[in-house]
Amino acid sequence: MTAREGSPFRGVGVIALKEAADHLSSARMHLIMALVLLTAIGAVYAAIGRLRDTTAEDPYLFLKLFTVAREPLPSFAAFLGFLLPLVAIALGFDSINGEYHRRTMSRLLAQPIYRDAVLFGKFLGGLLVIAIALLTLWLLMIGLGILFLGLPPSVADIVRSLAYLGATLACAGVWLALAIAFSAAIRSPATSALAALSVWLILTIFWGMIAPLLAGMIAPVDPLDPFSVLKQFEVQQSIARLSPQTLYAEVTAVLLDPGARSVGPLFMSQLQGALYGAPLPTLESVLIVWPQFSALVAAMILLFTVAYVVFQRQEVRA
Amino acid sequence: MSDTVVIEAQGLAKQYGQHVAVDGVDLRVRAGEVIGLLGPNGAGKTTTILMLLGLTEPTRGSVRILGKDPLREPLELKCDVGYLPDAVGFYETMTGRENLAYMARLAAIPRSAVEERINSALSAVHLLDVADRLTATYSRGMRQRLGIAELLMRQCRIAILDEPTSGLDPQSTQELLDLIQKLSRSGMTILLSSHMLDVVQTICHRIALFNNGRIGFFGTIEELAAEIGGGTYVIDVEADGVDLSTLATAVDGVKSVKPVNGHWQCEAVRDVRPQLAQRIVAAGGALRNLDLRRARLDEAYGRYFGRITNDST
Numbered sequence: 001m002t003a004r005e006g007s008p009f010r011g012v013g014v015i016a017l018k019e020a021a022d023h024l025s026s027a028r029m030h031l032i033m034a035l036v037l038l039t040a041i042g043a044v045y046a047a048i049g050r051l052r053d054t055t056a057e058d059p060y061l062f063l064k065l066f067t068v069a070r071e072p073l074p075s076f077a078a079f080l081g082f083l084l085p086l087v088a089i090a091l092g093f094d095s096i097n098g099e100y101h102r103r104t105m106s107r108l109l110a111q112p113i114y115r116d117a118v119l120f121g122k123f124l125g126g127l128l129v130i131a132i133a134l135l136t137l138w139l140l141m142i143g144l145g146i147l148f149l150g151l152p153p154s155v156a157d158i159v160r161s162l163a164y165l166g167a168t169l170a171c172a173g174v175w176l177a178l179a180i181a182f183s184a185a186i187r188s189p190a191t192s193a194l195a196a197l198s199v200w201l202i203l204t205i206f207w208g209m210i211a212p213l214l215a216g217m218i219a220p221v222d223p224l225d226p227f228s229v230l231k232q233f234e235v236q237q238s239i240a241r242l243s244p245q246t247l248y249a250e251v252t253a254v255l256l257d258p259g260a261r262s263v264g265p266l267f268m269s270q271l272q273g274a275l276y277g278a279p280l281p282t283l284e285s286v287l288i289v290w291p292q293f294s295a296l297v298a299a300m301i302l303l304f305t306v307a308y309v310v311f312q313r314q315e316v317r318a
Numbered sequence: 319m320s321d322t323v324v325i326e327a328q329g330l331a332k333q334y335g336q337h338v339a340v341d342g343v344d345l346r347v348r349a350g351e352v353i354g355l356l357g358p359n360g361a362g363k364t365t366t367i368l369m370l371l372g373l374t375e376p377t378r379g380s381v382r383i384l385g386k387d388p389l390r391e392p393l394e395l396k397c398d399v400g401y402l403p404d405a406v407g408f409y410e411t412m413t414g415r416e417n418l419a420y421m422a423r424l425a426a427i428p429r430s431a432v433e434e435r436i437n438s439a440l441s442a443v444h445l446l447d448v449a450d451r452l453t454a455t456y457s458r459g460m461r462q463r464l465g466i467a468e469l470l471m472r473q474c475r476i477a478i479l480d481e482p483t484s485g486l487d488p489q490s491t492q493e494l495l496d497l498i499q500k501l502s503r504s505g506m507t508i509l510l511s512s513h514m515l516d517v518v519q520t521i522c523h524r525i526a527l528f529n530n531g532r533i534g535f536f537g538t539i540e541e542l543a544a545e546i547g548g549g550t551y552v553i554d555v556e557a558d559g560v561d562l563s564t565l566a567t568a569v570d571g572v573k574s575v576k577p578v579n580g581h582w583q584c585e586a587v588r589d590v591r592p593q594l595a596q597r598i599v600a601a602g603g604a605l606r607n608l609d610l611r612r613a614r615l616d617e618a619y620g621r622y623f624g625r626i627t628n629d630s631t
Binding site for chain 1: 364368371373374389390391392393394396397399400401402403405406407408409410411420421423424425426465468
C-alpha cells in the first residue's frame with residue numbers, strides 16, 4: 001500500500017492537553033497525589049529532624065534530604081520509587097479501553113486525525129501531568145529544605161537533583177507506557193488495571209527475590225573457583241536490571257550520593273589511590289548511570305511501541 | 319440534487335477469519351441524496367460504514383469518497399465526512415459545549431469561528447439551554463442530537479449515521495428525523511443505516527437492502543415495490559353492498575384486491591380512485607371511504623426478505 005498523506009501528529013497537542021486537564025481534575029489523580037504529598041512531606045520532615053541531630057556540616061546537605069531516612073519512615077527517594085509506578089498506572093490503565101467503554105472511540109477516530117495522534121496524545125498528556133507533579137514536589141522539597149535547614153542549595157545540588165528528576169520521569173514513563181499497552185490490549189479497564197498492578201508488584205517486590213534464585217541456577221558457585229562468585233553476582237545483577245525499579249534505584253543511589261563510585265562490584269585494586277568518601281564531580285556521577293538512564297528510556301519506547309502496534313491493528317467497533 | 323457521485327464503493331468485502339461480514343458491496347451515491355441502508359442485524363451495514371470511513375480496512379474492493387481514498391487520504395476525507403456512531407458516547411465529565419469544543423479543536427476549526435458555530439449548531443438541535451450541563455445528565459435523545467450538532471458544527475458535506483434512531487421514544491425519533499431532513503435540505507449527503515422501516519421511508523430518497531453481507535436491492539421505494547410485484551399505490555376502500563374483489567379486477571391498472579380488517583385493500587400501478595368510485599356507485603354500493611397511500615416499506619421489505627428465504631430454502 002502506498003504511503004498515507006497528512007501528518008500523524010495532527011491533533012496530538014489537543015489530545016495531550018485534554019488528557020492532562022482530565023487527569024488534573026479527576027478524583028483518582030487527587031487521591032493519589034494526596035497520598036504522594038503526605039508521604040513526601042512526612043519523609044522530608046523526618047529527614048530534616050535527623051539531619052539536624054547528626055550532621056552539622058555536610059557538603060551535600062540538600063541531597064541528604066532525599067536520601068536520609070528516620071525509622072520507621074523510609075527516605076523520600078525510596079517512597080517516590082515505590083509510589084511513582086502507582087501514579088503512572090493510575091493515569092494510564094484506562095486510556096484506550098476507557099474510550100471504547102464510553103463509546104467515544106469511533107467518534108474520536110472519525111475526526112480528521114490519525115490513530116497515532118490518539119496514542120501519542122494520551123501518553124504525552126499523562127507524562128505532562130507526572131512532570132508537573134514531580135516539579136511541584138521538587139520545589140516543595142527545596143523550599144522545605146531552605147526553610148528548615150536555613151541553607152541555600154549549591155549549584156551541584158540543583159543539577160544533581162534535577163538529573164534525578166529527569167530519571168524519575170523516565171521511570172514513570174516506563175510504567176505509563178506499560179499501563180497504556182495493557183489498556184490497548186485488554187478491553188476491560190478493571191482487568192487492565194489489575195494486570196498492570198501485578199506486573200508492578202512482581203517487579204517491585206518479588207524481583208529482588210527471584211533474581212538470586214535464577215542466578216543460582218544459571219551460574220552456580222564453584223567452591224574451588226573464587227571467580228564463580230563474581231560471575232554469579234554479575235548474572236544476578238543483570239537479571240535484576242530487567243526490572244525498571246532496579247535501574248531506577250541504581251540511578252538514584254549514584255545521583256543523590258556524590259560519594260558513590262560504582263553500581264557494580266568494586267575491587268580494592270580499583271580503589272587504589274582514591275580518596276575514600278571524596279565526592280565525584282557531578283558529570284562523572286551522571287556518566288556512571290548513563291547506561292541505566294538509557295535503558296529506562298529504551299524500555300519506555302519499547303513498551304510504547306507494543307501499545308502502538310496493538311492499537312493500530314485493533315478493530316474499532318464502538 | 320445533482321449528478322455528482324460523492325460516494326463510490328466497488329466490490330467492497332470484509333472477512334473476519336472464516337466469517338464473511340461484507341461480501342462485495344457496490345454503492346454509488348449522488349450529492350445531496352439521503353440513502354437508507356436497511357437490513358437485519360448482522361447484515362453488514364455497520365462494517366460497510368466503517369470501511370467507507372476508513373476505520374476498517376476492506377479485505378477487497380475500493381472506496382472513493384469525494385474522489386479520495388479513505389485509506390490513503392484519511393485526514394482530508396474526514397474533514398468533509400461526519401460520522402454519528404450507533405449509541406454515540408460523550409466525555410461525561412465535560413459539558414455538551416465542552417465536548418463540541420474539543421471536537422472543534424481536533425477538526426482544526428479556526429478559533430475565531432468556533433464559538434459561533436457551536437452556538438448555532440446547538441440552537442439548531444434545540445440543546446442551547448442544556449449546553450452547559452454535563453453530558454452524563456443527557457438523555458439518549460439529547461445525546462443523538464448533540465452528535466448531530468457536531469456534524470453541523472463541522473459543516474460536513476457527507477454525514478454517515480449508524481442507527482440514529484435506535485432506542486429513542488417516538489417523539490425523539492420524530493425530532494431527530496426532522497433534524498436529518500433539515501440537514502438534507504441544507505445540501506448534506508446523508509447515509510443512514512437502520513432496521514426501522516418507517517424511519518427510512520419518510521426521509522430517504524433511495525434505499526439499499528442488505529442481506530448476508532450483500533446489497534440485494536438498491537433503488538427507490540417505488541422501484542422496490544415494483545420489483546417485488548404488486549402495485550406502487552395502495553388504496554384502502556370501505557364500501558358496503560358490493561363485492562369489490564370481482565368489481566375492481568376489471569379496472570385497468572389494478573393488480574390485486576384483498577379484504578383486510580373489514581375493508582378492501584387494492585393495489586394498483588396508478589391512482590385508480592375515480593374509476594373505482596365510478597364502478598362502486600354504478601354497482602349500487604355505498605362508498606364510505608377511499609384512501610390512497612404509497613406502498614409501505616415494511617410490506618415491501620417483508621416480502622423481499624420472505625422471497626430471499628424462500629429462494630434459499
